[in-house]
Amino acid sequence: MQSRYGVRPDHFTRMNTQELRDEFLASGLMQEGQVNLVHSHYDRFIFGGAVPTSGSLQLENDADLRADFFLQRRELGVLNLGGKGTITVDGTAYEMNRFDCLYVGRGSKSVTFASADGGSPARFYLNSAPAHKEYPTTRNTQDQANRVDLGDDEHANKRVLYQYIHENGIPSCQLVMGFTELLSGNIWNTFPPHTHERRMEVYLYFDVPGDELVMHFMGKPDETRHLAVRNFEAVISPPWSIHSGAGTANYRFVWGMAGENQAFSDMDAATLGDIR
Ligand SMILES: O=C(O)C(=O)C[C@H](O)C(=O)CO
Numbered sequence: 162m163q164s165r166y167g168v169r170p171d172h173f174t175r176m177n178t179q180e181l182r183d184e185f186l187a188s189g190l191m192q193e194g195q196v197n198l199v200h201s202h203y204d205r206f207i208f209g210g211a212v213p214t215s216g217s218l219q220l221e222n223d224a225d226l227r228a229d230f231f232l233q234r235r236e237l238g239v240l241n242l243g244g245k246g247t248i249t250v251d252g253t254a255y256e257m258n259r260f261d262c263l264y265v266g267r268g269s270k271s272v273t274f275a276s277a278d279g280g281s282p283a284r285f286y287l288n289s290a291p292a293h294k295e296y297p298t299t300r301n302t303q304d305q306a307n308r309v310d311l312g313d314d315e316h317a318n319k320r321v322l323y324q325y326i327h328e329n330g331i332p333s334c335q336l337v338m339g340f341t342e343l344l345s346g347n348i349w350n351t352f353p354p355h356t357h358e359r360r361m362e363v364y365l366y367f368d369v370p371g372d373e374l375v376m377h378f379m380g381k382p383d384e385t386r387h388l389a390v391r392n393f394e395a396v397i398s399p400p401w402s403i404h405s406g407a408g409t410a411n412y413r414f415v416w417g418m419a420g421e422n423q424a425f426s427d428m429d430a431a432t433l434g435d436i437r
């Protein structure tokens with residue numbers, strides 16, 4: 162598991178492109194036959210990918226957690242972004258179709274991932290945060306997620322949010338998780354942007370076609386920088402940073418948050434006039 166230690170806003174403005182990418186961008190998360198995890202020290206959020214092919218993969222404990230097992234003091238959210246698969250939690254198997262989400266409660270000792278067809282593997286995207294109590298392990302389909310329609314064609318930001326783990330959905334200690342899809346011909350996400358000093362957030366971009374990319378914007382609203390992001394790359398957003406993107410084509414992205422509260426609407430909106 163890689164560690165990312167975090168940066169102050171005044172330090173952030175002095176970083177060059179490579180330094181920004183090294184600190185905030187995570188690549189290579191979805192490698193076939195592997196589990197790859199990144200541990201951000203913002204809210205101790207762990208994110209990554211598990212792509213089982215011929216055999217199953219285990220969510221292994223990590224020495225950095227000083228725990229007896231990975232979920233001893235943590236909760237986990239998993240979204241399947243690939244082919245059909247199964248997640249087995251302490252002996253109970255959950256069938257996972259594309260866009261099914263599984264919440265796994267604190268205290269679960271064994272979590273394994275498998276694909277129905279290794280040639281078209283499940284691509285499990287994982288978000289985990291420290292947890293103070295156990296909530297039930299729960300699977301929801303895309304139909305069970307809360308749908309929120311945002312944006313309009315005039316601003317090229319028409320998009321649909323699917324909220325799975327949130328205040329009025331699957332209950333959790335602090336994890337909030339779902340994904341957003343841009344409708345055809347639309348390219349902007351989360352613009353005008355916002356910050357939420359109470360929560361950090363990670364975006365994983367996916368279904369970015371071919372060589373297309375998303376220019377992801379971050380920083381305080383009046384000191385923005387950008388990262389060029391490809392398919393299955395994630396960006397860590399510190400609580401003080403906007404998180405927004407414009408693609409050269411349309412795309413989807415998973416958002417996951419942890420921190421002080423779970424109120425999705427607790428955002429400090431930036432106006433277009435604030436952005437520099
Ligand atoms: O398209 C959007 O707008 C989003 O998906 C916003 C994220 O969900 C977010 O930033 C929540 O804080």
Ligand SMILES: [Zn+2]
Pocket residue numbers: 355356357362404
């Ligand atoms: Zn946000």
